[in-house]
Amino acid sequence: MGFREYRVGSILFGVALSTSMMITIYFPGLDISSVSSTSVALEKQLTYGKTSAFDYGDLFLHGDDKPIKVTLKKDPATGAAIDEVSAYVFKPGTSLPSGLVHKHILGAAVQALSASLGKTGQVSEEKGGVFLVRSSIKDGVETPYIEFATATRGWSVNATLAAADQKILAGSGKTMFIREGCWWCHTLLPEGTHDWQSFGRPPVLGDFNGESPTAFGSDRKAPDLLHVGSRNSSREWMTLHFFNPRLVQPHSIMPRYDYLWGPKDANGKKIDLKKWDEEFDAYREGDRIYPPEVPEPPADSEARMLIDFALNLK
Numbered sequence: 001m002g003f004r005e006y007r008v009g010s011i012l013f014g015v016a017l018s019t020s021m022m023i024t025i026y027f028p029g030l031d032i033s034s035v036s037s038t039s040v041a042l043e044k045q046l047t048y049g050k051t052s053a054f055d056y057g058d059l060f061l062h063g064d065d066k067p068i069k070v071t072l073k074k075d076p077a078t079g080a081a082i083d084e085v086s087a088y089v090f091k092p093g094t095s096l097p098s099g100l101v102h103k104h105i106l107g108a109a110v111q112a113l114s115a116s117l118g119k120t121g122q123v124s125e126e127k128g129g130v131f132l133v134r135s136s137i138k139d140g141v142e143t144p145y146i147e148f149a150t151a152t153r154g155w156s157v158n159a160t161l162a163a164a165d166q167k168i169l170a171g172s173g174k175t176m177f178i179r180e181g182c183w184w185c186h187t188l189l190p191e192g193t194h195d196w197q198s199f200g201r202p203p204v205l206g207d208f209n210g211e212s213p214t215a216f217g218s219d220r221k222a223p224d225l226l227h228v229g230s231r232n233s234s235r236e237w238m239t240l241h242f243f244n245p246r247l248v249q250p251h252s253i254m255p256r257y258d259y260l261w262g263p264k265d266a267n268g269k270k271i272d273l274k275k276w277d278e279e280f281d282a283y284r285e286g287d288r289i290y291p292p293e294v295p296e297p298p299a300d301s302e303a304r305m306l307i308d309f310a311l312n313l314k
């Protein structure tokens with residue numbers, strides 16, 4: 001057989017391979033990168049930070065290297081009363097979300113507004129800072145953008161944390177959601193079928209810009225959680241349910257997450273899980289009128305992070 005046949009064969013093979021690669025990878029990539037971030041995507045990026053899974057910033061998924069979401073009722077710089085607003089605090093060194101690092105992720109219009117009105121060009125990971133999600137009219141369309149409040153309003157990290165009405169550790173909580181495998185049973189993706197009647201608005205493509213990982217889930221054995229904080233905003237219910245789901249749903253198949261409380265409760269009292277179990281068994285047998293008390297999770301516990309994450313899913 002001559003050399004010529006090999007050559008023709010190789011060229012044909014190369015053409016077929018690159019065409020199929022273009023169709024499966026490159027063209028959809030163009031399509032996806034032309035989608036602009038929605039305000040939901042901006043909020044998620046600023047709440048969850050760079051990534052919520054295995055990463056050099058948090059090798060063992062402890063929820064480190066995450067921003068803190070706060071609610072403010074007064075201006076951290078001047079102390080004047082303001083309408084309640086959510087701000088996102090990145091302590092110095094906290095990894096920035098991909099939308100602030102890779103500009104194309106935001107989409108052209110969102111990027112342009114963030115740079116001009118939001119002064120995001122002045123962001124530095126080393127110094128950290130405080131961010132807001134805002135919106136403005138661009139070319140007749142309401143467009144969300146990121147405001148770097150440290151540059152625009154002089155809100156420093158420390159002053160903002162001190163002025164905060166509420167600190168929400170939802171960024172660390174998403175790491176817990178990934179690490180604990182909640183996605184084996186729960187989805188974060190209501191579908192456009194009858195689903196929305198129980199689980200709320202299905203997301204749109206632009207809601208996911210810059211989120212990593214998306215944690216859609218695939219196998220639903222339990223309710224979708226994308227908007228769970230809107231149906232149930234009770235911190236107390238979440239606390240009982242995570243400690244032992246059978247406390248509030250007697251036939252629940254959901255595992256207990258009492259170990260996320262750590263060794264001590266919020267008052268520094270040792271948590272005795274064995275004693276708790278014995279008392280709960282006695283309650284189930286009818287030998288006690290009330291179930292044992294659920295300890296209050298410490299402010300920096302993994303349980304607190306997970307509860308904040310669930311309540312923040314609005």
Ligand code: HEC
Nearest residue numbers: 180181182185221222223228232245249252253254255310
């Ligand atoms: C083995 C499957 C399973 C796993 C794993 C699981 N859950 Fe659940 N979850 C359920 C089931 C079933 C329900 C509905 C019954 C109930 O409320 O306990 C539920 C209910 C919930 C609810 C209330 C939903 C609503 O509509 O009010 C929340 C919030 C929740 N789970 C969060 C979590 C989180 C966070 C994790 C991971 C730490 C997790 N679940 C892990 C099965 C699971």
